Amino acid sequence: MTQASDRRLTRASSDRRQTREDEASISIGEVLALLQREFPDISVSKIRFLESEGLVRPLRTQAGYRRFREADIARLHTVLTLQRDHYLPLKVIREHLEGTGEGSDPIAVHGTGLHPADFRPGAGRLRLDRDELADAVGLTSTTIDELVAIGLITPTPLGTFDQEAFTICEIVGRLTQHGIEARHLRAFRVVADRDAGLIEQVANPHRVRPSAQDRMRGDEITRELAALIIGLHAAVLRSELVREGLPDGLR
Numbered sequence: 252m253t254q255a256s257d258r259r260l261t262r263a264s265s266d267r268r269q270t271r272e273d274e275a276s277i278s279i280g281e282v283l284a285l286l287q288r289e290f291p292d293i294s295v296s297k298i299r300f301l302e303s304e305g306l307v308r309p310l311r312t313q314a315g316y317r318r319f320r321e322a323d324i325a326r327l328h329t330v331l332t333l334q335r336d337h338y339l340p341l342k343v344i345r346e347h348l349e350g351t352g353e354g355s356d357p358i359a360v361h362g363t364g365l366h367p368a369d370f371r372p373g374a375g376r377l378r379l380d381r382d383e384l385a386d387a388v389g390l391t392s393t394t395i396d397e398l399v400a401i402g403l404i405t406p407t408p409l410g411t412f413d414q415e416a417f418t419i420c421e422i423v424g425r426l427t428q429h430g431i432e433a434r435h436l437r438a439f440r441v442v443a444d445r446d447a448g449l450i451e452q453v454a455n456p457h458r459v460r461p462s463a464q465d466r467m468r469g470d471e472i473t474r475e476l477a478a479l480i481i482g483l484h485a486a487v488l489r490s491e492l493v494r495e496g497l498p499d500g501l502r
Contacts, residue, residue, distance in 0.1 A: 276310060276318035285324065290331045296463035298327065303464070304341050304471075306330045306348070340475040378411040388420040390427070397433040398423065402440040442484075450476045 277285075279295055286293050301307050302317075307327050310318040319327075326348065333344050385392045398404045403423070404416040412420075423433065450473055457469030 276320045277324075279309075279317045279319065282319045282324060282327065286327065286331065289328075290335065293331065294463070297467060300464050300467045301327065301330060301341075304345070306341060306345055334474075340478055341471050342475060343478070378407075378409075378413065379417065380411055381406075384412045384417060384420060387417065388424045390420055390424050394423070394427070394433055395420065398436075401433065401437045403433070403436055446477075446480050450480070 279298055282298065283293060283295055298307070302309065307319075307323050307330070309323050310320065312318060329348070330341075330344055333347075334341075379387060381392055381395050384390075385395050395404075398420065399406065404412060404419050406412055406416075423436065426436075453476060454469045454472040457465050457472060460466065460469075
């Protein structure tokens with residue numbers, strides 16, 4: 252068999268393999284249509300950004316077009332869900348996926364307030380009026396008003412309260428069981444404002460750029476900084492408690 256014949260056979264085999272891969276995969280536009288109902292903010296630019304961050308690795312046709320297999324789509328869905336529900340930085344998501352692989356148990360959300368995974372958005376998923384919120388978390392309506400007055404929670408323009416307000420009030424409810432009152436919590440608002448200002452100072456130069464990828468990078472920096480600051484607060488508090496004689500069983 253001549254070298255020319257070998258090259259033709261190799262090319263034909265490659266073409267057949269490419270055809271099979273194309274048949275078992277879909278385009279980036281089809282992926283977008285598939286995910287958009289559950290993730291309205293998804294865009295072609297964001298999918299490309301996630302690819303550039305190593306979160307998804309679609310096939311490439313000979314012409315350079317992306318083709319997404321079922322495993323790629325499942326991985327994208329996992330990444331978007333962890334971003335949306337747990338507000339995790341991409342670095343943490345990537346380490347989770349690379350360390351455990353798809354199909355593993357999801358990242359645990361501890362709910363203690365001492366883990367970065369607890370920092371997740373909830374606006375838009377819950378709407379309660381003042382009395383409903385008070386009943387749900389076991390606080391009085393007067394205490395809810397006090398929390399609003401010190402800026403610890405903020406009602407929406409419609410006067411309702413969202414998931415973030417519910418989470419804050421739930422924690423405050425537990426604190427009141429130990430004699431801590433709303434007036435003792437003003438410092439948390441001051442600290443949160445300062446931390447938010449620091450994050451904005453670092454992330455905003457990226458978020459105001461015209462490139463969609465730069466804006467997404469700014470959002471990712473915001474997530475990562477938020478997680479780091481939460482971890483720092485927890486570590487500093489723990490260090491102080493240890494210094495003051497934290498019980499041995501909690502060290």
